[in-house]
Amino acid sequence: MARRSDHSRDEIREMALSAVEELVSKKGYEGLSARKVAAAIGYTVGTLYLVFENLDDLVVQVNARTLDRLNLQMMEAVGEIGDDRQRLMSLGQSYIRFAEEDPHLWEMVFKHRVPRNGQLPAWYQEKVSRMFAQVERCLKPIAGHKTPGEIAQAARALWGGVHGICILAVTGKLGGVGVESVPDLAESLLINYLDGFTGSRNP
């Protein structure tokens, strides 16, 4: 059969993205394959290649959705009011919770390396930057008379740090320490860094 038009191009796209999310979420990145995705949505690989450039393209687009969800969850967690330091803590714990709730999907965002050109699209970079922007926004009120450049640097150092702790925990490379202590480690990192950054110890 052909030209069934049971689903529009966008519908197929949506179905494929969801199928990948479910597959990766359950079996991990290495359990993913074009044929499995196609079978899951009731089509053949050929149809998949009509909608997506290739499998890497499909993965990048799923990663984009994951980043969007992460950004949303962090935005909800940080809220508007409250102690500035406490808001940064919430931001960190929110990041960790996201990674714990769906480790495979979260891991794929950072495990995946683009194949040919080696450069991620600009709209993708923008989603990453949005995450750092949230940290910078929380950092600004307690940064004293630090320059914007210093704040940007602090945001990246801090969030790289939180991210690294998550990665090592998820891949079992924290040296005997399990996943359960990740929030404690991140809290230690945030508290001590902020103490140093602001030059004052918090109550």
Added chain:
Amino acid sequence: MARRSDHSRDEIREMALSAVEELVSKKGYEGLSARKVAAAIGYTVGTLYLVFENLDDLVVQVNARTLDRLNLQMMEAVGEIGDDRQRLMSLGQSYIRFAEEDPHLWEMVFKHRVPRNGQLPAWYQEKVSRMFAQVERCLKPIAGHKTPGEIAQAARALWGGVHGICILAVTGKLGGVGVESVPDLAESLLINYLDGFTGSRNP
């Protein structure tokens, strides 16, 4: 032909490990394949499977060697004398230099997820722990009256942090900031964290 015995089992093992190192170093983890390794050492895949359990086993053993080299380089960098904080800085810069000099090989250590059982061998975990032990040793003299548990936590938080910054930089996800600023970011992380950890600002 068969039973050439041109090389002993251990020699083939050594040749294979070196071949993987060269392949991954040049083409990255995704450019690796059993057949390429076999061809590089002048044998067939079958011989490879006589010496190694499977390709994952081969990768794990290469990762072990990479971790050994990393540990060695860090040990040389930290030295014995000098300011305690400065030694921690050297440790961090040494880690970063290692990741920059051979990003693909370094990345494979943390990208690779064991397949079936999902658990890394004990001797592998021990190599990871040795790295944290170096950090703890440097941390101890400036830790005041912190407990060993607190020092262990600080070491993991700090090194998770340095590692995360490296990962984000190598995978191009630092949000517009390039690899060149990694040392600065790590220095920011270390200085501010240590300021908070010791409760005193350094000169």
Added chain:
DNA sequence: AAAATTAATTAAACAACGTTTAATTATGGG
């Protein structure tokens, strides 16, 4: 309404992959 065009979908092919199997072939001891 029938025919011709267009486009969606598939089946089949390709090369490469990890891994296993059976068949070879060189070496050692009798």
Added chain:
DNA sequence: CCCATAATTAAACGTTGTTTAATTAATTTT
């Protein structure tokens, strides 16, 4: 010299990403 042993390979299997040509349904044209 032959036989048993063990090293090595060739070939096979199932799966992978991707491309190709063929098929088929819907749309347009006559």
